[in-house]
Amino acid sequence: NAGVTQTPKFRVLKTGQSMTLLCAQDMNHEYMYWYRQDPGMGLRLIHYSVGEGTTAKGEVPDGYNVSRLKKQNFLLGLESAAPSQTSVYFCASSYGVRYSGANVLTFGAGSRLTVL
Amino acid sequence: GENVEQHPSTLSVQEGDSAVIKCTYSDSASNYFPWYKQELGKRPQLIIDIRSNVGEKKDQRIAVTLNKTAKHFSLHITETQPEDSAVYFCAASLFTGGGNKLTFGTGTQLKVEL
Numbered sequence: 001n002a003g004v005t006q007t008p009k010f011r012v013l014k015t016g017q018s019m020t021l022l023c024a025q026d027m028n029h030e031y032m033y034w035y036r037q038d039p040g041m042g043l044r045l046i047h048y049s050v051g052e053g054t055t056a057k058g059e060v061p062d063g064y065n066v067s068r069l070k071k072q073n074f075l076l077g078l079e080s081a082a083p084s085q086t087s088v089y090f091c092a093s094s095y096g097v098r099y100s101g102a103n104v105l106t107f108g109a110g111s112r113l114t115v116l
Numbered sequence: 117g118e119n120v121e122q123h124p125s126t127l128s129v130q131e132g133d134s135a136v137i138k139c140t141y142s143d144s145a146s147n148y149f150p151w152y153k154q155e156l157g158k159r160p161q162l163i164i165d166i167r168s169n170v171g172e173k174k175d176q177r178i179a180v181t182l183n184k185t186a187k188h189f190s191l192h193i194t195e196t197q198p199e200d201s202a203v204y205f206c207a208a209s210l211f212t213g214g215g216n217k218l219t220f221g222t223g224t225q226l227k228v229e230l
Binding site (some may be wrong): 094 | 125150160223
């Protein structure tokens with residue numbers, strides 16, 4: 001049971017390049033989330049999904065797109081990377097509301113992205 | 117939307133002393149308040165949480181209190197140890213069938229000195 005796995009762990013991009021971060025969970029969680037963490041700003045929600053085939057915007061969605069084609073995977077895409085997107089990205093997942101403990105988020109190890 | 121403020125941003129205590137971190141939230145509808153601990157270079161990990169129908173919860177050396185009227189909640193760590201040194205985040209959410217969209221505070225760097 002690997003929990004929540006993020007790939008890649010580190011990536012350096014040039015301004016304007018595109019990339020995709022992959023989050024995979026093996027806990028059969030229905031909900032999945034993407035957060036970014038910047039110094040002094042805590043974690044901010046980018047996008048989230050409440051089930052396969054669904055996505056929704058969080059607090060800071062601009063410049064990002066997401067997809068959840070399979071229940072276990074949640075992809076975060078940057079179409080045209082900007083230096084302001086330099087950050088540590090965390091994926092998290094949780095059970096659906098009908099399960100006990102559904103509100104507990106399990107986080108991945110993080111992906112450090114640098115945009116030059 | 118929800119706004120969570122957290123104080124202090126840094127906290128230094130002597131080993132064995134108590135540490136208190138305070139948070140306030142803006143949305144009176146929020147019903148779930150977790151605390152996460154993040155060690156340097158690691159992922160956030162849940163250490164304790166409380167729901168809005170409970171005023172206090174304790175787990176060994178860690179306790180959380182919630183005052184719904186004042187819209188604030190606090191983390192209390194007693195008998196601090198060096199391994200308690202980390203960044204602590206509070207968060208709040210309205211947990212519904214639409215997901216648990218946590219809004220985090222900006223974090224408190226706790227340093228426990230020998």
